[in-house]
Every structure is written in C-alpha cells, then in structure tokens.
Amino acid sequence: MNTYRFRFNNSKKTLTILFWFFAALLTISLTIIVIVIPSDPLFPAWLLLISLPLMLTAIYRFFKAASERQSTEVVSLNEDGFTSSCFGSALYSDMRSIQIPAREIALLGGKQYDYYKQTDADFPNLVFSITIGESKTLIWILNEWGGLYNSKDDFTIFFDFLTALTDQLYQLYHVNESYNSYLKILDENGSWEKRS
Incomplete structure (x- = not known):
C-alpha cells in the first residue's frame, strides 16, 4: 500500500x-x-x-x-482503490472519469517554468478532478512550481499519486491496449472516461 x-x-x-x-x-x-x-x-x-x-x-x-483554503491530504492506494483523508474512500470500479490539465503540466510537455518567469503570465493553478459514481467529484487544485497553498514538492508527490492511480486503472481497463503518452490512460486533453 x-x-x-x-x-x-x-x-x-x-x-x-x-x-x-x-x-x-x-x-x-x-x-x-x-x-x-x-x-x-x-x-x-x-x-x-x-x-x-x-x-x-x-x-x-x-x-x-x-x-483555510489549504488542506493537507493523505492518500493511501491499495489494490481496490484509494482512501483520502479529505474525501474518504474511492474504489477503482466506481471511478467514472478523470480530468487533468495535461497540456499545462510541464512534466507532461506543457510550458516550462522559464516561460512564466520571462513573461507576465501568472503561474497556472491546475485543477484535477476525479468523478466517483454519479454525483461525487474529488477536486484538488495545485500549482506545479509551488505557491500559496502547496510547494513544488507537494506537486511532485501529487503527480506520483496520479501516476500510480492511472497505472492501476490502465492495468484494470486497458491492459491489452497501447498506452497514451499522458499518464498511460489520458487522452490529449487530459481526460479519461470509463467505458460502459
């Protein structure tokens, strides 16, 4: 775990x-x-x-x-799903969709830190969401290079969690398919939906 x-x-x-x-x-x-x-x-x-x-x-x-907008999250991944200190338990089988701003993340080929330093553009606050069942949506907002609510290390740990989560979903639902470049299961827009 x-x-x-x-x-x-x-x-x-x-x-x-x-x-x-x-x-x-x-x-x-x-x-x-x-x-x-x-x-x-x-x-x-x-x-x-x-x-x-x-x-x-x-x-x-x-x-x-x-x-009070800053929360500390502890997520434990296991073979059936994960347990979140902020959102509770979620089973892989109950996950319906994932939305990740893949094109904005430098680790996935998005704009690098130097781009934001050399321009007047604000660092993006990246919104990550996972829909569980019909109505429950888990939302995390982080800044890749650190900010008021998270550090760069926090984002790295969160990205490791996303990688492990998408690896598990890939093994469950897409093992016979070649994987995409965005965390194995995400399309070019950073989304994944469970097929019926």
Missing part, C-alpha cells in the same frame, strides 16, 4: 474570502482618510476608534479565511 501526503488548495470559502477582502479594503481606506484628514466635521477623530479595530479584524479574518 502506497501513501502520499501533500498540501493543496481545496477551493472552499471563496465568497467568505471575497467578503473579508473587500471589508479590509473598505476599512483600510476609512482609517487612512480619518488619519489624513484630522478633525474634519465629516470624519471626526473618534471615528478612528471604530475604524482601526474594524480594519484589524477584517485583515485578520481575510488571512484566516485564505489560510
């Missing part, structure tokens, strides 16, 4: 993060106005006593909500 431990962006609390981000912007602006314009009838000095604690609270809540 192989075990993989990595951090990822769980994409939760997006509305909460946006709310606290704009609340922080508003309270910072208000506090700066109160400090810059002393004793103006529109912005009395006592307003600073209200705006400063509100600003500090909004900034704290924004960073707290942003940090």
